[in-house]
Amino acid sequence: EIVLTQSPGSLSLSPGERVTLSCRASQSVSSRYLAWYQQKPGQAPRLLIYDASSRATGIPDRFSGSGSGTDFTLIISRLEPEDFAVYYCQQYGFSPYTFGQGTKLEI
């Protein structure tokens, strides 16, 4: 099983700041098969990034993803108030298709 470790666990920031979230895999993720999801309280997750760097439909360009192998990054270039949420990475290269434990962005 591939274990995904996200860092930091939580982060306190202000609107307008730039943030970098990390997702590290215990072994190489096949074909950059890594996605990022955003979840707000009481809501279902929402797809942000797939295949490590492709933005999902309707996702603003302030969100970007990068990485390969075992190290992946989600960058939010300028935080908006609606971006404060929990962010999860997921690998879908090898079953079981594991999630990271999440990073909580707080104001």
Place this chain on the structure above:
Amino acid sequence: EVQLVESGGGLVQPGRSLRLSCTASGFSFDDFSMSWVRQAPGKGLEWVGFIRDKAYAETTEYAASVKGRFTISRDDSKSIAYLQMNSLKTEDTGVYYCSRRRRSGYIDYWGQGTLVTVSS
């Protein structure tokens, strides 16, 4: 518009069974794999399993924590995916999300979830 609506959640005693349904609309259901993901109260996301579409013989995969107890099936004529949960344990408590899985494996749409509480 893609919509996924889960139903069937509720309170159930340990050792009993429950079946969740996921009714899909807004897309060609029979062309997509369907996944289930759960979230224990205050915890992160846990992949439960998925079922491929007919082109891939509707084969299934499961997380080790539910394999042998949970079964995913689908009825393409009704655009419904099911999660049959048997021998439920208290640690199965959580919100269960139905989701649409793209061919390469990522999830692009999620339902709003249904709460399952396993307690005596």
